[in-house]
Amino acid sequence: MSFFAGRVIIITGSSNGIGRGTAVLFAKNGAKVTITGRNAETLEETRQLCLKAGAKDYEILQVCTWSKDFFTRCSFQLIGDVTDESFTAKLVSATVEKFGKLDVLVNNAGGASIESFNKGIMDLPVGEFDKMMELNVKPVLRLSQLAVPHLEKTKGAIVNVSSIGAFHHLNPIPYYGAAKSALDQVTIQMAGSLAKKGIRVNSVNPGPVLTNFAVAAGASKEMSDKLFEDMAANPMIPLGRIALPEDIGKIILFLANRSQSEILIGHIVTADGGVMLKSAMFPDA
Numbered sequence: 440m441s442f443f444a445g446r447v448i449i450i451t452g453s454s455n456g457i458g459r460g461t462a463v464l465f466a467k468n469g470a471k472v473t474i475t476g477r478n479a480e481t482l483e484e485t486r487q488l489c490l491k492a493g494a495k496d497y498e499i500l501q502v503c504t505w506s507k508d509f510f511t512r513c514s515f516q517l518i519g520d521v522t523d524e525s526f527t528a529k530l531v532s533a534t535v536e537k538f539g540k541l542d543v544l545v546n547n548a549g550g551a552s553i554e555s556f557n558k559g560i561m562d563l564p565v566g567e568f569d570k571m572m573e574l575n576v577k578p579v580l581r582l583s584q585l586a587v588p589h590l591e592k593t594k595g596a597i598v599n600v601s602s603i604g605a606f607h608h609l610n611p612i613p614y615y616g617a618a619k620s621a622l623d624q625v626t627i628q629m630a631g632s633l634a635k636k637g638i639r640v641n642s643v644n645p646g647p648v649l650t651n652f653a654v655a656a657g658a659s660k661e662m663s664d665k666l667f668e669d670m671a672a673n674p675m676i677p678l679g680r681i682a683l684p685e686d687i688g689k690i691i692l693f694l695a696n697r698s699q700s701e702i703l704i705g706h707i708v709t710a711d712g713g714v715m716l717k718s719a720m721f722p723d724a
């Protein structure tokens with residue numbers, strides 16, 4: 440039987456991309472999943488994929504804030520913004536109310552904002568940095584604080600989704616990289632504090648993954664397709680391809696699975712097909 444059978448998982452940002460791929464993998468492994476996002480239609484697609492993967496209807500919870508019946512399915516109106524404190528509180532309370540416990544929190548929701556392709560850190564308004572922190576860091580702290588009392592009971596795990604952008608120069612999204620670096624430090628601080636409560640905290644830092652990321656950041660669909668096409672053919676990726684959401688999902692399940700990864704605490708797992716191995720000095724080596 441899978442380690443995750445009957446375990447309760449919250450995955451933020453599961454209406455698309457990596458979060459969706461991860462939700463489906465958890466569902467396939469018998470977990471009860473709380474899925475969430477801002478787009479009701481794509482969230483419903485995730486729910487259907489979880490059902491297809493073997494989840495029962497009652498094992499999936501979709502959470503929104505504004506509706507009176509946020510414990511039930513959200514039909515086609517949904518506002519599930521992780522930057523909204525009241526939403527994050529409801530996300531945790533609705534999950535525990537429905538499933539009775541919480542085993543794993545996956546802090547995956549996040550993203551960048553492309554103000555201009557021609558601007559770098561010296562030209563972008565500093566206020567943009569605040570926006571990146573509001574989206575990529577603060578919700579992780581808030582949700583984790585809310586989840587800890589429940590995770591302590593189950594000796595559970597938190598997995599944060601950061602980025603190799605935390606280690607790289609990232610024109611035109613420098614503040615995104617800076618926010619992900621801050622997130623890595625948050626992972627380390629939380630891991631140290633929570634280990635004595637029996638809660639493990641780790642991070643996966645993906646390289647390029649085929650998702651809606653660029654479009655969500657403000658690129659056109661055509662630009663996004665071209666970007667991923669170029670990356671797919673990029674000889675700087677030793678693996679020879681970019682990652683799919685499931686590639687990252689598998690790492691998230693590994694980090695969330697105490698029977699597999701108990702020894703990892705405060706670990707930043709680079710999951711990039713070898714991109715970080717390449718040096719700008721010797722690109723052809």
Ligand code: NDP
Nearest residue numbers: 452454455456457476477478520521549602648650651652
């Ligand atoms: P997608 O745009 O495909 O998915 C992002 C998910 O996060 C969506 O479900 C989106 O919901 C949700 N989300 C974004 N902002 C908010 C918000 N304010 N409130 C609630 N939900 C929100 O991108 P990815 O799957 O690629 O991104 C997932 C994570 O992976 C992010 O943290 C990203 O930084 C990280 N990452 C991605 C990489 C890549 O190459 N794709 C590389 C490295 C890291 P909705 O669509 O409903 O608004």
